[in-house]
Amino acid sequence: MTALIPRPRGEPADGVVHIPGWLDTDRQAELVDACREWARPPAGMRHIRLPGGGVMSVRTVCLGWHWEPYRYVREVGGEPVKPFPPLLTELGRRAVTDSYGQDGGYAPDVALVNFYDDTAKMGLHQDRDERSMAPVVSLSLGDTGVFRLGNTAGRGRPWTDLHLESGDLLVFGGPSRLVYHGVTKILPGTGPGGIGLDGGRLNITLRESGLPRS
Ligand SMILES: O=C(O)CCC(=O)C(=O)O
Numbered sequence: 603m604t605a606l607i608p609r610p611r612g613e614p615a616d617g618v619v620h621i622p623g624w625l626d627t628d629r630q631a632e633l634v635d636a637c638r639e640w641a642r643p644p645a646g647m648r649h650i651r652l653p654g655g656g657v658m659s660v661r662t663v664c665l666g667w668h669w670e671p672y673r674y675v676r677e678v679g680g681e682p683v684k685p686f687p688p689l690l691t692e693l694g695r696r697a698v699t700d701s702y703g704q705d706g707g708y709a710p711d712v713a714l715v716n717f718y719d720d721t722a723k724m725g726l727h728q729d730r731d732e733r734s735m736a737p738v739v740s741l742s743l744g745d746t747g748v749f750r751l752g753n754t755a756g757r758g759r760p761w762t763d764l765h766l767e768s769g770d771l772l773v774f775g776g777p778s779r780l781v782y783h784g785v786t787k788i789l790p791g792t793g794p795g796g797i798g799l800d801g802g803r804l805n806i807t808l809r810e811s812g813l814p815r816s
């Protein structure tokens with residue numbers, strides 16, 4: 603949705619930067635197309651299984667390394683994970699520079715691409731399976747997600763709920779690298795036209811695994 607009143611850049615916590623509308627419509631459309639390709643088999647998009655026997659409500663495809671609770675692996679269902687694309691390295695560097703004023707040598711090698719239908723959510727968690735404390739870069743496409751930004755101490759309050767709209771950038775690093783966060787709901791029908799996504803929300807997070815290259 604085009605905001606009548608521009609949404610300002612926000613720093614809701616130390617090390618967390620939210621830049622609304624960071625991706626223009628063409629860039630969003632390009633990423634939606636790319637996500638559609640990445641989602642295809644082999645090693646395509648799927649509900650990740652949790653150790654307790656359940657499955658996550660989001661569907662996920664990973665690039666570079668596959669995340670399974672709670673580690674990174676090179677294969678999923680016996681198939682090699684798709685490579686991490688240069689497009690995302692470049693976007694990640696620009697994202698970190700625009701957030702913190704310098705890219706700090708940011709070299710992401712993992713992307714998690716999550717698709718949320720109208721009812722999908724993600725419980726509060728930390729992104730802590732990486733061995734690198736480099737920032738997490740998050741890009742949102744399609745329907746607005748209500749993103750709960752908690753604290754680093756635990757799953758309880760205080761928290762702040764942010765609306766992540768299509769094209770928004772969120773970076774969390776530094777003292778907030780291990781902040782608890784999640785997605786409490788999707789607001790159906792709020793995504794923009796013209797990006798090739800009819801419904802639902804895509805979120806791409808970029809991370810440095812800190813794992814060896816080969
Ligand atoms: O969808 C989002 O905005 C957050 C996704 C997330 O936290 C994750 O993939 O670890």
Ligand SMILES: [Fe+2]
Nearest residue numbers: 727728729783
């Ligand atoms: Fe996360």
